[in-house]
Amino acid sequence: LLRKRVGLSRALSPIVGTIIFVIIMAMFTSLFIYMLDRVVNIARESFEKVREAGETVSSISSLKALWNFNKTHITIYIENQVSRTVLLTAIAIVYSDGSYTTISRVNRSIDAKIVIGSTVLNKLDLPLGITPATTVTITLSTKSKTPVAVSLAVEASPIAVIQAVTAKIAEIAETRTSKITPSTTLGTTTWLGIAAIPTTRNATLTKTYPQTVTSTGGVTYNLERVSRGALYYTDFEALPSDWSAIGGWWGLTTGFKGRAVEGRDNNQGVGRASQYCYSENFSSYLSLWVSTKTFLRTKLGPRPNLYSIALIRTLSPKDNSMYVIGINSETGSVEVWSYNVEGSEAGLSLIVLLYLVTELMLGMLLLLGMSIQQQL
Amino acid sequence: LRGVSEYIAALIMTIVTLVAGTVIFLYSYYVINVYTDMFSSRALGSGESFSVAILASYIRGNQLIVIGSTGASSATLRAVYVNETLRICALYYNYTSYLVTGSEAVVIPYRTAFVVICNLPVTSSNAVVKIVFDEGDVVAKAGRII
Numbered sequence: 001l002l003r004k005r006v007g008l009s010r011a012l013s014p015i016v017g018t019i020i021f022v023i024i025m026a027m028f029t030s031l032f033i034y035m036l037d038r039v040v041n042i043a044r045e046s047f048e049k050v051r052e053a054g055e056t057v058s059s060i061s062s063l064k065a066l067w068n069f070n071k072t073h074i075t076i077y078i079e080n081q082v083s084r085t086v087l088l089t090a091i092a093i094v095y096s097d098g099s100y101t102t103i104s105r106v107n108r109s110i111d112a113k114i115v116i117g118s119t120v121l122n123k124l125d126l127p128l129g130i131t132p133a134t135t136v137t138i139t140l141s142t143k144s145k146t147p148v149a150v151s152l153a154v155e156a157s158p159i160a161v162i163q164a165v166t167a168k169i170a171e172i173a174e175t176r177t178s179k180i181t182p183s184t185t186l187g188t189t190t191w192l193g194i195a196a197i198p199t200t201r202n203a204t205l206t207k208t209y210p211q212t213v214t215s216t217g218g219v220t221y222n223l224e225r226v227s228r229g230a231l232y233y234t235d236f237e238a239l240p241s242d243w244s245a246i247g248g249w250w251g252l253t254t255g256f257k258g259r260a261v262e263g264r265d266n267n268q269g270v271g272r273a274s275q276y277c278y279s280e281n282f283s284s285y286l287s288l289w290v291s292t293k294t295f296l297r298t299k300l301g302p303r304p305n306l307y308s309i310a311l312i313r314t315l316s317p318k319d320n321s322m323y324v325i326g327i328n329s330e331t332g333s334v335e336v337w338s339y340n341v342e343g344s345e346a347g348l349s350l351i352v353l354l355y356l357v358t359e360l361m362l363g364m365l366l367l368l369g370m371s372i373q374q375q376l
Numbered sequence: 377l378r379g380v381s382e383y384i385a386a387l388i389m390t391i392v393t394l395v396a397g398t399v400i401f402l403y404s405y406y407v408i409n410v411y412t413d414m415f416s417s418r419a420l421g422s423g424e425s426f427s428v429a430i431l432a433s434y435i436r437g438n439q440l441i442v443i444g445s446t447g448a449s450s451a452t453l454r455a456v457y458v459n460e461t462l463r464i465c466a467l468y469y470n471y472t473s474y475l476v477t478g479s480e481a482v483v484i485p486y487r488t489a490f491v492v493i494c495n496l497p498v499t500s501s502n503a504v505v506k507i508v509f510d511e512g513d514v515v516a517k518a519g520r521i522i
Contacts, residue, residue, distance in 0.1 A: 013386065016386050016389075016390055019390075020390055020393050020394065023394060023397070024393070024394075024397045027397055027398070027401045028401070031401055031404050031405060031408075034405065034408065035404075035408050038408060038409075038412045039412075041412075042412060042415060042416060045416060089445055089447070089487045090429075090431065090445035090487070090488075090489040091489075092431035092432050092443040092445075092489065094432050094434065094443075094521070096521075096522075097522065098434070098436030098437070098441075098521060098522040099436075100432065100441065100443060100491070102431075102443055102489035102490075102491060103489065104445055104487060104488050104489035105486075105487045105488060106469065106470040106471075106485075106488050106489070107489075126487075127487055148521070149432060151431035151432050151443075152431075153429045153431055153445035153489070155447055155448060155487075162427045162428065162429045162445060162446070162447030162448070162487075163427075163429050164429040164430060164431045164445075
């Protein structure tokens with residue numbers, strides 16, 4: 001009997017030990033899984049908070065604020081360019097004498113002119129919600145003080161965080177009018193100018209996304225041509241009928257914002273070059289401007305190519321005397337050449353032409369900008 | 377002296393082991409819950425987190441002036457340090473002035489502009505000011521404008 005009991009107890013002990021071990025393992029495994037789940041949840045919440053913080057900062061940074069001052073009143077422009085409503089909770093204005101004005105919820109209603117879209121209010125109550133795509137204009141009296149800095153406290157969602165937005169001083173738009181009086185004499189009138197148009201985005205005309213901001217007011221440009229005294233103008237979209245070739249092969253080509261004249265030198269023109277000419281009597285002019293745009297498409301031959309504007313004197317005692325102002329294809333420099341002009345007299349008829357020398361291809365696009373004085 | 381039977385001994389050992397394991401399990405469960413909840417509520421916030429914005433800070437004469445605003449929740453101002461030195465400063469908000477000494481706290485309501493003014497030597501051209509709230513600190517630099 002004793003042997004049987006000892007045998008039974010030996011059989012029970014491993015079973016009991018195993019059961020205890022399994023139970024304890026199950027408990028700590030479940031504890032570990034639970035702890036892991038909590039850590040994962042915290043990590044997920046952290047990521048969400050970081051994302052929301054990024055959105056909040058983005059919302060606040062997209063708020064545009066400007067201010068200007070007209071000796072008695074300060075005007076603050078605030079434009080919400082994001083798709084969330086932001087809350088204007090406080091305004092701080094610092095003046096040049098070191099004093100300051102603060103406006104927040106505790107000030108309740110204060111006298112001011114508020115323009116929210118098309119709504120005009122006479123009292124400012126903070127906090128003020130600024131809905132998406134809305135411009136708010138706040139005009140306050142400064143009591144004869146000069147402001148030097150304006151800051152706004154803005155609260156944005158999804159995280160209710162407040163942030164200071166420094167309003168920048170607005171550029172005051174002024175109208176500048178320039179009048180250009182073209183020459184009344186025969187010849188091309190060319191003017192070149194830069195029109196800087198200051199604008200103030202003082203209104204949001206549309207409230208759709210993407211937002212369209214249209215500049216209104218203060219935009220005036222008065223640059224228009226009222227007349228032109230050009231002697232001749234062609235864009236070479238077709239071969240002009242009143243031009244003629246002196247040597248060379250000339251024809252139309254494409255690829256230069258339209259067509260252009262292309263030429264190839266054959267040394268059969270004046271001065272063993274080639275010219276494509278427009279003839280006109282210039283003897284009554286003291287000065288003229290001749291403008292063209294040229295392009296060396298392919299350099300030909302071992303010698304430098306020269307593509308130029310030239311004047312040919314056809315009625316002088318020495319016929320076909322010529323002045324050439326051109327660009328050396330090798331050096332890129334402007335060169336002035338003369339041909340058969342020694343002893344010639346000034347003030348005679350001239351020809352404006354395109355000039356080619358030495359196996360050159362030329363594309364002429366538009367009359368633009370080089371001047372040639374007539375006093376030869 | 378007679379010992380207990382082998383069955384009783386095995387039963388007692390089983391009970392002791394299971395009870396000890398259960399106590400450790402419940403304590404660990406409690407500790408995990410407490411610390412993760414604390415982290416969630418404090419570090420991640422509940423959406424109404426503390427925030428104070430500094431709108432302007434400058435020196436005028438012998439005064440350091442800091443203009444700020446509280447956010448969606450109130451803030452408890454505890455102390456003001458100028459250039460790492462505790463200063464006694466005046467706090468203004470809602471048409472009322474308070475003295476900030478570092479020993480007593482002043483609660484600034486939510487969405488309220490406030491001004492902190494501290495005396496400085498006239499020769500100071502700039503300063504770094506740290507405003508200590510119970511909920512956190514904000515630091516600003518100030519330069520002389522007049």
